[in-house]
Amino acid sequence: MAATLVLVRGRSYPGLSALLQSRQWTWGRKLLRYTSTGKSKIDKVVIANRGEIACRVMRTAKKMGVQSVAVYSEADRDSMHVSLADEAYLIGPAASQQSYLAMDKILQVAKVSGAQAIHPGYGFLSENTEFAELCKKEGLIFIGPPSSAIRDMGIKSTSKAIMSAAGVPIIEGYHGEDQSDQHLKEQAGKIGYPVMIKAVRGGGGKGMRIARSEEDFLEQLESARREAKKSFNDDVMLIEKFVDNPRHVEVQVFGDQHGNAVYLFERDCSVQRRHQKIIEEAPGPGISPEVRRRLGEAAVRAAKAVNYVGAGTVEFIMDSEHNFYFMEMNTRLQVEHPVTEMITGTDLVEWQLRVAAGERIPITQDEISLQGHAFEARIYAEDPDNDFMPGAGPLLHLSTPPADLHTRIETGVRQGDEVSIYYDPMIAKLVVWAEDRQAALRKLKYCLHQYNIVGLSTNIDFLLSLSGHPSFEAGDVHTSFIPQHYNELFPPKKEATRETLCQAALGLILKEKALTEEFTLQSEDKFSPFTSSNGRRINILYIRNLTLLDGENKVDMKIIYNHDGSYDMHVQDKVLRVSGDLLREGDVTFLKCSVDGAICKSKLVILDGTIHLFSTEGSAQLALPTPKYLSDVSTAGSQGGAVAPMTGTIEKVFVKVGDKVEAGDPLMVMIAMKMEHTIRAPKSGTIKKVHFKEGAQASRHAQLVELEDEDTDSE
Template sequence: MFDRLLIANRGEIACRVIRTARRLGIHTIAVFSDADADAQHVRLADEAHHIGGPRPQDSYLRGDAILDVARRTGAQAIHPGYGFLSENADFADAVQAAGLVFVGPPGASMRRMGSKAGAKDLMAAAGVPVVPGYTGEDQSPERLQREADRIGYPLMIKAAHGGGGKGMRIVRSAEEFPALLESCQREAKNAFGRDRVLLERYIEHPRHIEIQVFADHHGGVIHLGERECSAQRRYQKVLEESPSPFLTPALRTAMGEAAVQAARAIGYVNAGTVEFIVAPSGEFYFMEINTRLQVEHPVTELVTGLDLVEWQLRIAAGEPLPLAQQDIRQHGHAIEVRLYAEDPDAGFLPGSGTLRTLHLPAPSRHVRIDSGVIEGDTVTIFYDPMIAKLIVWDEDRPRALARLREALAQCQVQGPKSNVAFLERLARHPAVVEGRIDTGYLDRHLDEFLTPTTLDIPALLAAATACLLTQESDARLASAQTADPASPWALTDGWRLGHAGARRLRLQHGGQDLTLLAQGDNGHYQIDHAGQRHAVDAARLEAGELSARIDGVMRRYRVHCSTDAVTVHDGSTRLHLQRVDERHQTHHAGSSGDQAIRAPMPGRVVLVQASPGEPVKAGQVVLVLEAMKMELALKAPRDGVLAELRTAAGEFVDADAVLATLEE
């Protein structure tokens, strides 16, 4: 086994590898960018070294800088995690050439799988089922158009060197093919440095099922069962589970054998994932091999009881596979979801900023948290906005889903917006509960998973009550610390000379202003909202739980109340509201309205598609912004003429910056 290991990554996977390595007695060495100087993986490692600027290409994608740190620190091996250089064959070869061990497959295996086109040809030759398509070297638009017409529509365009859902487009007609091809190639070039694509027939309503494989240096190859990843949005996985509720025992056996056959065909070593697309009829086709550990590997660990990172390290050190195929046992059911800093109600726009509040469920036999951040850390614009992976386990699928719902209910995130409420609706949706979701379901029915437009009035009143009780508690605490703790001026009951006063509460929900007037105190209130008066009695707020009689019905909520937000949860759904302090509210006059195109978040302008003086149509793409590993198309808000362009391709811009204006 190694004595000193360098982890060439960041975030939760770096933390994960560091913890396993230290448990094995290995000295851990982290690397970090300017943006990660105070990150958790830096604090967790035995030592950490700076390698460059905040952008990945200036730091985590700099193989030369990482190897320099490895040489200077005496590292014997490098673990690449996932993403960044984990599937870069040149880096794997450079590590080996430097006399170090790359914890992963050799560069030759990566090259065979690094191109989806070459991988498909190789798998077809090895007898592994593949989807019909085009994988040729001729990448001219004319040839690609002809091949697309031959394959027929719908078809899929894929970045040949891609992964993680990037560089993929569904084309449903010949007319839309050229524009989608150009968009796919541009995204592939930005994300992976190469714009080669492949075309393949698009399977309607498919399942996405992947098989975890392991191979050692002694010819041993086994699989550790499957993970179903069919709950996806725009090819990004949002829920993964093992075992799959779709597979029959016969199909499970066939897919496991095909995965082992695929690994043998490329002389694979270490951890890998063979991904298949499965038709409703049960026919399955090879998609790709991810030559690294996958983000969703914890579900396999929970059902097998194995530490896959430890397996990676032992195999890289030359040890044989710890177990034979017949010794692999699976027990129970595991589910993983990814908690992101993003706004589902605004098109899943990634967020950034300080995590002012981050409460996650306590780890236990049934709940596991993999995270690279803690409360007070910052989600930056330079990397994936994942906050944590939440993984649950129980004896069977229904109980595992119940564990997931309870764990999500305990999550609280304040600072950047999060997808917690979206994940809660996902975990309760019939398509997930009944195990019938396919890879396109979320995109076809996304409105079923977003915040309801109707407001739950009892929940709103509970939120207002929590604010009132918190105000009173804070006032009592402040009063107790004064020279006159019994002063009536310290009360917050809204009393006014000559009449019963009312406290005014201003809350916001989904951009909507909500004004409530409350009379009373100490858990007994009359609250007016939208012309209706409601009675709240016997309200108590203890240890984050509110119980109150609201309009005659006793209710109970889990509550989190801060100075700028309040969240109430009734056990199945949550209501999150912003608190507005009118004393500090500012009014902005002269708003540009629909005259300006603004940056919705910090990022880098990668494309400008219009010039000053040029007519534009409503919805026309004027600029493309790159942020958090994705492209955002910024469109004209109305028909008009572009009056001014305040940025250029390659520039970094701040959130809410005016990038272009239209003529008045």
């Protein structure tokens, strides 16, 4: 076995393999031991995950006096969850199959570290039956439900049969064993289009497609199968009637080893893209106490039907009449669990640790009360204007609203960290609570304005647009919300106002002035006119021409430096008097600016030739033009064929040299950021060259396929 680096409390230790084989391992001071009233004890736990959920579990573990052990891949060597842990172990390369999904490596870490339990978080191994069974076999506590519950609820066809027998409402569909294309197509026809094609295993929107007609059924079926095989190693499908514009309502349940089970009310997760949640709230808007009670009781019946232990979520589809139908059960802690904690005053991770150690659920159903309203907004590295294409890259600037009792920032990254291409592109979860929905929504929007990121595209502006939409404010939410309100959620980009242009120009000038003054302090010739930045050059007014880029538009400005420290800015045939100062608040720079007497305050970030302004009115980015000798940007790929939208692996190639294709025809399937992306022909033509084979890795902007126009004549 090759030598492996071990990082413990910030120090590196080579030779994990030798330690594993010797069985002699003791480490460090012992924290206050958490001993349950059951038969087990947990004073050290391995968190078999990464990112924000690993950090989340560690915070509660520390609060309880439980030592936390991190595992990490080579890509996560310097990550936040590694630095927060009491011990951390390198378990493999960046690819999750060789690290976070490598069961044997994680079990070895548990043995070496002396941990009694493994917390799987969500995703990765959290709903893996084999892993839960291996933990039990090795004498480790798996902080989750019994493997039988994972198995029964993980196979959607089995779960629906169990739910039906338990009296939980289910929706019409086909869950049979005949998986032939023709039979599934026949069943879809009997159910009636549109239908939902779903993988029987997994979740998170993976292996899920909507077929709206018989014509597109087989294409959607094949796509769903490929993604399911890749994500869950199982391409068995079920077919369900697709309910138009349903709500996605889920109930948090919790069970213990003594047969008790409770519900902690519902969450509405209806607003989604790519079948994945983007914003969640608790409780569900407009749901009556009677429907809430029936939802909760149905969820508890579901949990008891499989002898559920620990945190779980029963998901329902709800129609416009508030009739609800079982969809699936997630046998793990959910991403959106913080909104439930906010309205119930609980710590579900603490409950998980206590129940896993044999304790009873801390409180009874009658003692669980609902107070106020909470929202969670998922902040992703993605481009909403490009069909929410996931992204990756460095967080060059990251500033957030201050956290307090009613504002939680669940994250696993810091400024300077990089969002990796290998894992989910979620940057953080912003969670807020207030006395009622209107107040909580107002707080959410206020905090989103304070969440500022530079370095990669995010969905923050989209979340602001979404949370400010009148229908969302009214609680009129459903799973088709984004496509139904697309035009309002994606309005045409407005040109920067004169006032914004002046703020950007002033920010640039004041930043230059600050740098000049710093240079002056270090310069031996302190009387040189070239070290002066006060707007005077040997008693002559300084006039400066400045060009800013507002998107693709060039804006020319003439700026006159006045003797009193103000500026006259000529922009778009108007002259505005501008003055202001830079203010430092902690690590953040603010621009306090007066434009013709109107005072405003914005957060200012200038990086890589771009001026970023963030305020309660919104954000703006103005760039400085790149000199021609530096702008070596090739557009040949997009003009002559298809290019990779991001770094990823080529999963399937549909075409070969000489094939004729029409605009929109599928060329390849790429797997990137845990998602399947179909690369389509940008125009009609003949395939001239295919640059990548199946299984190959393609970099962002790499040309994948070359096309020749149909009318090209060969002589």
